[in-house]
Amino acid sequence: MTGEWQEWLTTAAEAIALVVITTGLLQTAFYIVQLVYAGAALARRPPIARASVLWRRYAEEAPPVAVLAPAYNEEVTIIESVNSLLALHYPDFEVIVINDGSSDRTLETVVSHFGLSRVERYHDTKVKHQPIRGLYAASRFPRLLVIDKENGGKSDALNAGINVARMPIFCSIDADSLLEPDALLRAVRPFVEDPHLTVAVGGTIRIANGCRIDAGRVSHVRLPRNFFALIQIMEYLRAFLMARLALSTMQSLTVISGAFGLFQRQTVLEVGGYTHGTVGEDMELVIKLHRLLRERKQDYRINFIPEPVCWTEVPEDLTVLGRQRARWQRGSLETFSRHKAMLFNPRYGRVGFVGFGNILLVDVIGPLVEMLGYILVPTLWAVGLLSLEYLLAFLAVTFTLGIFLSVSTLILEEIELRRFPRSRDLAVLTVIAVLENFGYRQLANVWRLRGWWQFMRKQQGWGKMTRKGFARP
């Protein structure tokens, strides 16, 4: 009886270990496929053109763009941000700053600095948002319009901007996004080259921590000194250079970062703009676009360009980073739950299979199974229910293959883009690519489980995001 019981326990332990190992292997296999696709896409892409070439090539035909910049309590940085946006190199654009009911003097600061006065502007009301209190403009700055509205969050502010914008394309950015001067010119390329099909374009976001910032522009690329910021560089490389580029090539891109994205305004209006009551509004919008266009059987493209167009500050503090990651996890789960009917549904083609399959594997099942593995596999091996091969296979999918993927992404970056100026930077990042698998990866899993827990409890809100502020000379 004891023998049978022992045998049953061993079989159960092996089954658990196999589930954990198979899930990890599936994830790794999918990442390797992404890496191959990203490598092929980078090798095929036209070389990165200089700004002057871009201007000559695209300026005449570039469609007008409205840059939507939501601002909440940005009193200290708003002037520099607006000046930097107004200095973008693009033939026809307007900057719409949306003051989302700030409790500080954001509105007063921008109004007095640019000499704005209250104006009337007939605008759309198709998407819902909190009431607009007033619009401000000045003839001296014909590209600038400020919307003052009641507080409603980032999605709500962007919806107000979409309604007020009069350009066929809008660019949504975060309040703390630092755009490259030619960001719009680079990102608009798919809209010029494939105007009938392109509905949205995302661009690569890079980490500005540690870089030198002059007048709202990154003037010197340097690695941050903070360990967690360094780790996030590797995470961003995997997310943008590998995953998004590959998924875009497969026409299955499910997220365009809120820090920078270009969208065809009319199609976004048709899906009702940004969704309220979710923390993953950027992902939710892209999925809604896929859903609408697939249901209409309309041919379309949601693209991603590998060129860096935007810089952002990442958290350097564990508490803030943990909150952000739990929020991202919750956002993914909310979107997955809302649109779960798309999963493996032939009606949604590659988006249903590849895009949603990716979310299921990486965001839904991934953190649960991996955490289960961390707890059970070593324990079951320690009590003698699992043989050493199971433990080693588990270590392979969680540690060594993790190192292989991170280092491979870095190899891709170095071969194709060479954006890190010094060989020392590469050495530091290689060390980080190894180290992140020991401790940080497990911690990130705990944060993601916290996101799961918040999702189960239907917890809302963003939590406090403390910004350190960009380093200035």
Add this chain to the structure above:
Amino acid sequence: MNGLEALWFGSLTLAAFSLMIMAGLMITRSFSVYLASIRETERKRLVAVLLGQDSLPVTPPPPLGLSRKLCLQLSVEMIQLVRGEDRVRFIAAATAMGVAERLRHQLDSGSPGVRLVAAEALAHFPDDKSRQRLRLAIDDPNPNVRIAAALSLAQVGEPPPAAELVYKLGIGTSENSLLAVSLFRDVAERRPDELKALLVDPNIPAGAKAAVIESLSASSDYTIVPMIVSLAGEEEDPRHLTRYLRALGKFGHPAGEPAIKRGLQSRHWEVRATAAGAAGRIGLVALAPNLRQLLGDPEWWVRFRAGEALRTTGIEHLRDVASSGTEPARTAASKILAERGLE
């Protein structure tokens, strides 16, 4: 060894292999930093040569020690930066150093990226050989290279025949890039009749005709207006129809009225909005009652364009609707008047 062990050893091998490649790349990078300093020195010398401040021989082959690649990159970079006599001097110096020849050679490269850059750069070297090579590149297997070659030929004042562009580049079928409009604009400057001939050719796809019309709208050749009106009457696709109507608005000729009037009644809102915009741009007063009706359109863009058009074609309609109309026309009229300070 069973599968689980193989997984472990396989993963170790992959991780070690990736780390070895990375180490190799780091060594290469260190070496390339050293090379960069040499390149920088050569770059300075080359700038002096291109500026004519150095007596270094500039006849082909390239001066000893001067990297051909760097020479090519820098020449193109500098030619793009300057205008006038300096540019002419740079081009002469670069041609003497064999840059144009190397660019022509690069058009045979296996990499579409290299061919694309070469096709674009050859626009700066308008010699016969380069033009001939660019004409061949119109048949390149890569669509980006094809269009770049056509744009370069246009830039050197020799845009390919319009019909050839349509067929070889697939304009209006496989190629819908807005860059086609730029291309046709160059043809329109030199050989507008070629483009007009395309408009009456039944084999030319509607997308190509729309691009042709857009490119011609910058001219003041009003003989095209009746052609556009006729084409607009036959066109159902709102994507093309809006381009026809926009062109009519740009021409600003009242002969466009019949097409615009039809457009105002279209079942596609984007066509109604574009037609309203064109009516306002031309100042078609006779269409003011139709525009007034569109102030109550369910689509905001149509209401907005109609209201804007009424500012020039019948402001009394706007004032009337603002004071006694029904929603949503009243809000549209009053807000547009307020925005322009006309209330």
